[in-house]
Amino acid sequence: MRRQYLVTYDICDPKRLRRVFKTMKGFGEHVQFSVFQCDLPAMDLIALRQALTEIINHAEDQVLIFDLGPTESNPIKHVEALGRKAEMTERQTQVM
Numbered sequence: 001m002r003r004q005y006l007v008t009y010d011i012c013d014p015k016r017l018r019r020v021f022k023t024m025k026g027f028g029e030h031v032q033f034s035v036f037q038c039d040l041p042a043m044d045l046i047a048l049r050q051a052l053t054e055i056i057n058h059a060e061d062q063v064l065i066f067d068l069g070p071t072e073s074n075p076i077k078h079v080e081a082l083g084r085k086a087e088m089t090e091r092q093t094q095v096m
Contacts, residue, residue, distance in 0.1 A: 001041070002039055002071040003039075003070055004068035005028070005038040005039075005066060006036075006065075006066040007028065007035070007037075007064070010034065010061065011056065011061045012061055016056060020052060027048045045065075
């Protein structure tokens with residue numbers, strides 16, 4: 001079962017920040033500075049956690065993963081933006 005996650009991060013070192021950003025691009029949609037929306041099955045969430053765990057400095061950096069619930073029953077239907085318009089793209093499932 002796929003679930004929606006909102007992942008935010010605060011990384012102190014520019015080199016680690018770039019690595020986290022590149023890693024996150026492989027798992028979700030870049031929504032805003034240091035914020036990604038991810039539609040993931042359980043195995044991909046495990047892979048995401050492992051990849052980020054290996055990059056960040058656990059004493060200085062922070063990653064927050066918000067579980068928004070099942071993708072099928074709770075898709076994000078509306079995003080309210082104040083200021084510049086939020087552009088959301090629908091992510092296509094990759095067939096391997």
